[in-house]
Amino acid sequence: xxxxxxxxxxxxxxxxxxxxxxxxxxxxxxxxxxxxxxxxxxxxxxxxxxxxxxxxxxxxxxxxxxxxxxxxxxxxxxxxxxxxxxxxxxxxxxxxxxxxxxxxxxxxxxxxxxxxxxxxxxxxxxxx
Numbered sequence: 364x365x366x367x368x369x370x371x372x373x374x375x376x377x378x379x380x381x382x383x384x385x386x387x388x389x390x391x392x393x394x395x396x397x398x399x400x401x402x403x404x405x406x407x408x409x410x411x412x413x414x415x416x417x418x419x420x421x422x423x424x425x426x427x428x429x430x431x432x433x434x435x436x437x438x439x440x441x442x443x444x445x446x447x448x449x450x451x452x453x454x455x456x457x458x459x460x461x462x463x464x465x466x467x468x469x470x471x472x473x474x475x476x477x478x479x480x481x482x483x484x485x486x487x488x489x490x491x
Contacts, residue, residue, distance in 0.1 A: 395438025402431040 409415055409423045436442040442451050481489075 391438060395434055398434045398438070399431055402427050402434065 406424055406427045409420055415423055442448060442455060
């Protein structure tokens, strides 16, 4: 017997059965959109301003990027810690694992190829 989630216990944007919750879901999407746009504007502001110490700008951009990923996961992809979202979290973790394997495997292969290549000066001397 499954229990229907309480209205206060729902994740942002979760569609409940009642049609009057449409405006509540739309409001959640609009809040997520406003937060995402705000973080994008903050990123551009961080690059253009002199209020942030120069070497600290990349750190600020990384913080804004992580915050924006969190906003997208919660408000648009509805990834929450609820027991009914286990499959979504596992699918996300698997996707991150595959992307990590592809990126780091490619970097490893390229580093190995670079290490095993003949230096350009020696290659040019061989052609003479």
